[in-house]
Structure formats: structure tokens, C-alpha cells
Amino acid sequence: MTKFHLGWFMNFIPPEWDTDDSSPDVAAWANGDFYVDMARSMERAGFDLIMIEDTVMVADAYGGTMEGSLKHCQFAPKHDPLPLAVKLAAKTSRLGVVATLSTSFYPPYLLARACSTVDSIAGGRFGWNIVSSAEDRAAQNFGMDALPAHDERYNVAQEYFDVVNQLWDSWERDAVVMDRETHTYADFAKVHTIDFEGKYFKSRGPLNTIPSPQHRPAFLQAGASPKGRQFAAGAADAIVASMNGLAAMKEYRDDVRARAAAAGRDPDDIKLLFTAGPVIAPTKAEAEAKLERILGHPSYVEKQLVGIASNTEIDFSRFDLDEPLPRELTTNGEQSSLQRFMEGDDSGTAYTLRELTMLRARRGLDLVGTPQEVARKMADVMEEVGGDGFLITKPGWNLSRSYITDICDGLIPELQRLGVVRTQYGKSTLRETLREF
Numbered sequence: 001m002t003k004f005h006l007g008w009f010m011n012f013i014p015p016e017w018d019t020d021d022s023s024p025d026v027a028a029w030a031n032g033d034f035y036v037d038m039a040r041s042m043e044r045a046g047f048d049l050i051m052i053e054d055t056v057m058v059a060d061a062y063g064g065t066m067e068g069s070l071k072h073c074q075f076a077p078k079h080d081p082l083p084l085a086v087k088l089a090a091k092t093s094r095l096g097v098v099a100t101l102s103t104s105f106y107p108p109y110l111l112a113r114a115c116s117t118v119d120s121i122a123g124g125r126f127g128w129n130i131v132s133s134a135e136d137r138a139a140q141n142f143g144m145d146a147l148p149a150h151d152e153r154y155n156v157a158q159e160y161f162d163v164v165n166q167l168w169d170s171w172e173r174d175a176v177v178m179d180r181e182t183h184t185y186a187d188f189a190k191v192h193t194i195d196f197e198g199k200y201f202k203s204r205g206p207l208n209t210i211p212s213p214q215h216r217p218a219f220l221q222a223g224a225s226p227k228g229r230q231f232a233a234g235a236a237d238a239i240v241a242s243m244n245g246l247a248a249m250k251e252y253r254d255d256v257r258a259r260a261a262a263a264g265r266d267p268d269d270i271k272l273l274f275t276a277g278p279v280i281a282p283t284k285a286e287a288e289a290k291l292e293r294i295l296g297h298p299s300y301v302e303k304q305l306v307g308i309a310s311n312t313e314i315d316f317s318r319f320d321l322d323e324p325l326p327r328e329l330t331t332n333g334e335q336s337s338l339q340r341f342m343e344g345d346d347s348g349t350a351y352t353l354r355e356l357t358m359l360r361a362r363r364g365l366d367l368v369g370t371p372q373e374v375a376r377k378m379a380d381v382m383e384e385v386g387g388d389g390f391l392i393t394k395p396g397w398n399l400s401r402s403y404i405t406d407i408c409d410g411l412i413p414e415l416q417r418l419g420v421v422r423t424q425y426g427k428s429t430l431r432e433t434l435r436e437f
């Protein structure tokens, strides 16, 4: 059976706070301790990585007001992933920790320096989720009126990727000599300026950080458009993807692997991690009831629409919840996110807006049942798709301790019994962990 990798996609936001599942101490989430507990549970379960999502604005695309964003904790509050990554790395010893940082907003030198510093703190377990961002509201916080057009953002990201890699290479691996005889800390002949002058960026270099254990952080990416796939195939150690169903997963994986091979890379060096939102309980009926409780939360539908409205900059409050959604919508935001949302699943049905928000929670795979049922289904999906793993995302998104326990202490042991996921860590850096099998 195909052995596969596991990650978890989350962000630095309030956990569930208004349901029966929320415990009073989650009010103190902003100190990061809730997520430290989560990371430790994940490490006990043998996850490859925890991936912290990010965006940098308070959204108002839904109805032209910030009300929905603030009421439902969608986009705000959302705290900075990098300091949380440092805390999680410090409180774990094997788990990979990935932070999202945008090529549209971080100056390349600052990003290269921050990633190098955090990778050293994390002992080589740090990853960078490379995004170019999709929201003009975010651009307006950084002196721009709007983001560049979708494909142009990838042109910028490609050059950005080149410059930061040159910065990480600006110190040769053996530049630190610490020679007590000559009282020399670093050999100046092994540290080089990069004198980068591109279309969008200019940087002299070198970095003023020593090479980190991985030298470059592990790279995660989520490009799903043709331009995005091309970038990811050339750059990523792991690609995270949300796909509606098996056929789309397989097509995506095959396409990215072919692009990687064409770019001269070994396709096995890239792990495809597909988002999945398992819901488990001792019986299938109880698991279904659990999912229904999440979908039946009074905020569920509007919260989803605030989210998708902001990623796509389409005001979904304009549409009737119980009418089929018009198919001709377009966006300069996340194109593939819009397309996937509008499709609902791979059945070709014209769903209403309300139905589409519900289908989103099932993510096309329907992983609802007992730990045994869901584990078996995940193993079967991987067998069919060919690899390389899943990225857990909780339906309804905000986390609860009970959901984390369901996954780490219910589902994962079942996957381990099937022999399809790791039971222990064999490598020390995140890149090596991803390439272990």
C-alpha cells in the first residue's frame, strides 16, 4: 500500500469559541499555547508538518462592510504566523513548521533573513508557504492600490524566488570557520554579494545570517492555475492542493509531476498534499451528526461566503442563497478557488449558493465515519491517486481540542495500523522528512 505524508493546514486565529466544543481557556489563544498543544499532539501522531495560513487585511468584500469579517473571525483577527512558527518550533522537536509569507508584501531580503533565522531556531524544520496573495484590500495596506494581475503576480513571484535563493546561497556552507588561531569567525572569501538586478527587484546581498540547517527553508506552494502549477512544479518541495474529487486530484498530480520532470526535477522530490476534512465518531451516524452540527451552526453559511468573497473579491451577498449560482463569474483573485467553489463536486450539478457552502466542507471526498472507515477510505484514495498525502483542514475551520483529539488520537492510530503513515520520525529536517518515502 502507498505510504503517505500528513500535514495540517490552520492559522493563528481564535479556536472555536461559541459552540459546545469550546473550552473556556481558548479565550487566551493569542499567546499561542492552544496551538502548542495542537503541535505536540501532531508530533505524537507523526505528522510531517503544521502549515500556518496567512492573509493581511480585514475583509469587506462581502456586502461591502467589515461586519461579516469581524463577526465571524474571517480574516480578522488573524495573527502573524512567523512568531507562532518560532514558538511551535521551540516547543516541538521533530514536527515541520511552515509559515505563509507573501511575495507581494515582504521585501525579499527581509524574508530571506527571517526564514534563515527561523530555520536555525527550528533546527532545520522550517518551511515557507510561498503565496503571492489575492486581495487588493491587503495590497492597500502596503502602499499599493491593487495587486498586479493574476499571472503577473507569478512573474513577480518567480523573480522573487530567484533573488531569495541567491541570498540564501550568498554564504557558502562552510563560511563559518570559528578559527581560534586567527580569531576569524567567518571567512570573508566565502561570503558573496549577489548584486541582483531584475525587472522587479534589486538586492546587493549578502545576507547577514549564517547558513541555516536546511540552507533554504523547505518550500510549499499551492498554485493551481496553469501559471501557478508551473511555478510550483519548478520550486516546491510540497504542493498543497484543494481538489473536488479523485479525478481532479489525479489529473493535478500527474500534471504537476510531468511539469516537474520537464523542468529537470525528479517528480518524487515534490509531495502533493491534498486538503481533507475528516469527521470521525464511534459510528457513522454519529459522525454524520457531528458534521451536520458544524454545517448547522447559525454562522456557517455566511462565514463561508465572507471567506470565499474575500479570496475572490466577488460580493456573494448579491446572490440568492437558494438559487443556482451563475456560472460566468470571474476573478483576479484566486481563480482556481472560485472555479472549485462554483463546481461544488465533479457531478456537473448546478448547485445553489447554500449547497455549495455545504459541499465545501466535504471537500469532494466525504471522509465522514468511524476511524476505521475513514482511514480505509484515505488509504484507498491515495492508492488511486498515487500519492503523496493529505493536509488536514477542519470543516468549518476554527479548531477545537476535541477535533484535534479525534484526528491525532482517533484517526491517525488507525492509519498507522494500516501501515500507510509514519509511526516515527526518521529524519531531522523538514525537507528530508518529506523525502523520506
Ligand SMILES: Cc1cc2nc3c(=O)[nH]c(=O)nc-3n(C[C@H](O)[C@H](O)[C@H](O)COP(=O)(O)O)c2cc1C
Binding pocket: 009, 052, 053, 054, 055, 100, 129, 130, 131, 132, 133, 134, 222, 223, 224, 225, 226, 227, 228, 229, 240, 241, 242, 275, 333, 334, 335, 336, 337, 391
Ligand atoms: C491548501 C492551500 C493553502 C493556501 N494558503 C494560502 C495562504 O496562506 N495565503 C494566501 O494568500 N493564499 C493561500 N492559498 C492560495 C494559493 O496561494 C493560490 O492563490 C490558490 O491556490 C490559487 O492558485 P492560483 O493562484 O494558481 O489560481 C492557499 C491555497 C491552498 C489550496
